[in-house]
Amino acid sequence: MKIVVDQKIPFVEEAFGEFGEIAKYDSRAIDNAALKDADALLVRSETKVNEKLLAGSKLKFVGTATIGTDHVDIDYLKSHGIAFASAPGCNSNAVVQYVFSALFTLAERNGFTLKGKTIGVVGVGNIGRKITRVGRKLGMNVLQNDPPLARATGDACFVQLDNLMEADFITIHVPYTKTGPDATHHLFDAVRLSRMKHGSTIINTSRGSVVDNQALKSALSNGAPGVAVLDVWENEPGIDIDLLAKCAIGTQHIAGYSIDGKVNATRMIYEAFCGHFGLKQSWDAGAVIAPPKVPLLKVGPRYSSSEEVVSELVRSCYDITKDDASLRKIAQLAPDERGGYFKGLRGNYVFRYEFSNMTVALQSDDKFLNEALEAFKFKVTDTKAS
Numbered sequence: 523m524k525i526v527v528d529q530k531i532p533f534v535e536e537a538f539g540e541f542g543e544i545a546k547y548d549s550r551a552i553d554n555a556a557l558k559d560a561d562a563l564l565v566r567s568e569t570k571v572n573e574k575l576l577a578g579s580k581l582k583f584v585g586t587a588t589i590g591t592d593h594v595d596i597d598y599l600k601s602h603g604i605a606f607a608s609a610p611g612c613n614s615n616a617v618v619q620y621v622f623s624a625l626f627t628l629a630e631r632n633g634f635t636l637k638g639k640t641i642g643v644v645g646v647g648n649i650g651r652k653i654t655r656v657g658r659k660l661g662m663n664v665l666q667n668d669p670p671l672a673r674a675t676g677d678a679c680f681v682q683l684d685n686l687m688e689a690d691f692i693t694i695h696v697p698y699t700k701t702g703p704d705a706t707h708h709l710f711d712a713v714r715l716s717r718m719k720h721g722s723t724i725i726n727t728s729r730g731s732v733v734d735n736q737a738l739k740s741a742l743s744n745g746a747p748g749v750a751v752l753d754v755w756e757n758e759p760g761i762d763i764d765l766l767a768k769c770a771i772g773t774q775h776i777a778g779y780s781i782d783g784k785v786n787a788t789r790m791i792y793e794a795f796c797g798h799f800g801l802k803q804s805w806d807a808g809a810v811i812a813p814p815k816v817p818l819l820k821v822g823p824r825y826s827s828s829e830e831v832v833s834e835l836v837r838s839c840y841d842i843t844k845d846d847a848s849l850r851k852i853a854q855l856a857p858d859e860r861g862g863y864f865k866g867l868r869g870n871y872v873f874r875y876e877f878s879n880m881t882v883a884l885q886s887d888d889k890f891l892n893e894a895l896e897a898f899k900f901k902v903t904d905t906k907a908s
Contacts, residue, residue, distance in 0.1 A: 525544050527565075537792045573595065583794075585608070586607075589609060590728075614649045615878065619780075626836055642666075642687075642689035644696060645696035646667070655897055666680050683709075690722055694709075694725065708732070709732050710738070711737055718747045720748065727777040760860065775868055780874050792805060819839075821882060883903050
C-alpha cells in the first residue's frame with residue numbers, strides 16, 4: 523500500500539512501515555496530487571479533509587491523530603465508502619494537567635487556594651470527566667454541563683449552562699460544531715460572557731471559535747469574566763495579539779501536547795487501520811516512550827499546605843508560564859511574521875511527559891495529598907516508614 527502521512531505524526535514509519543510505502547509531507551503540502559495512487563491518509567488538524575482534497579483518489583482509509591474531527595468532512599467519507607478513525611481521549615490526561623497547571627499558577631499569583639472554589643466543566647467527555655474527578659479530589663465544588671450526555675443518561679448531575687455562570691472558573695471541553703441543537707460555535711458569545719461572575723476565569727482548550735474572541739476581548743475589559751486562559755484562538759495562526767495581551771495565560775494550541783498523548787494518537791489510528799485492512803498488529807506503542815530524566819520527586823514529612831505541595835509538583839512537571847512567555851514574543855514581530863511564528867511554536871514543540879511517568883516519594887499519610895496526587899496519575903510511593 524501507499525500511505526500518505528503528515529510528517530509531524532510521530533512513529534508512523536515504525537508503526538505503518540511494514541504495510542507499504544510511507545510518503546511523508548508537511549501538512550500544507552498534502553494536496554490532491556499527493557494522494558494520487560494512495561490507499562490511506564493520516565493527518566493532523568491542519569489538513570482539511572474534504573471533496574477538494576480527495577476527489578478522484580482511491581483512498582480506502584483516513585485517520586486523524588487528533589481528538590477533534592471538525593477538519594474532516596465525515597459525511598463525504600461515508601458517501602464514498604472511505605473508512606475513518608480519530609483518536610478521542612488520546613491526550614486527555616495532558617489537557618487535564620494543562621488546566622490545573624494554569625489554575626495553580628493563577629492561585630499562586632493571586633494568593634488564593636482552589637479548595638472550596640467552584641469550577642464549571644462544559645463538556646464532560648474524556649477530558650471533562652477527569653477534570654471533574656481531579657477537581658473534587660482537590661476539594662472544589664464541580665458543576666457539570668453536557669446537554670447530549672444529559673439527554674442520553676438522564677443523570678441529574680448535569681446542569682444547564684446558565685447554572686454555571688456563578689462559578690469561579692469555567693473550563694471548556696466541547697467539540698466544535700456549527701449546526702444542530704448543541705452547536706458550539708460562539709457558545710460563549712457577548713451575552714453569555716456578560717453573565718459570568720465578575721472576576722471569574724474562563725479557560726478554553728477546545729477550539730478557538732467556541733468563544734467569540736472579539737466579545738471576550740471586550741468582556742475582559744469589563745471584568746466579567748475578569749481572567750482568561752486561552753490555548754486555542756479564532757483565526758489561528760493569525761491570532762489576535764490584543765486579546766493575548768489581555769489574557770492572564772496564553773499558549774499556542776499545545777494543551778494536549780504530551781509525549782504520551784502523541785504516541786496514543788498514533789496507536790489509536792494504527793489499531794483502526796489494522797482492523798480495517800485485516801492486518802496483524804505488531805507495533806508495540808508502549809515500548810517507544812523513553813523514561814524522563816527526573817522520574818522521582820520527593821516530598822518531606824513537613825509542609826505547610828497539602829494543596830501547596832500538589833501545586834508545586836504539578837507546576838514542576840509542567841510549567842505553563844514557559845509556554846505563555848514563548849507565545850507573548852509574537853507581539854514583537856511584524857504582522858506578516860506572526861502566523862509563521864505561531865506555527866513554528868506548535869511544530870517545534872518539545873513534547874512534555876505526563877505525570878504518570880513520575881514517581882512521588884511521600885513521607886506522609888496525608889489522605890488529601892495522596893488522593894490528589896493519584897488523581898493526577900502520579901505514582902505515589904510511601905517512604906515514611908523507611
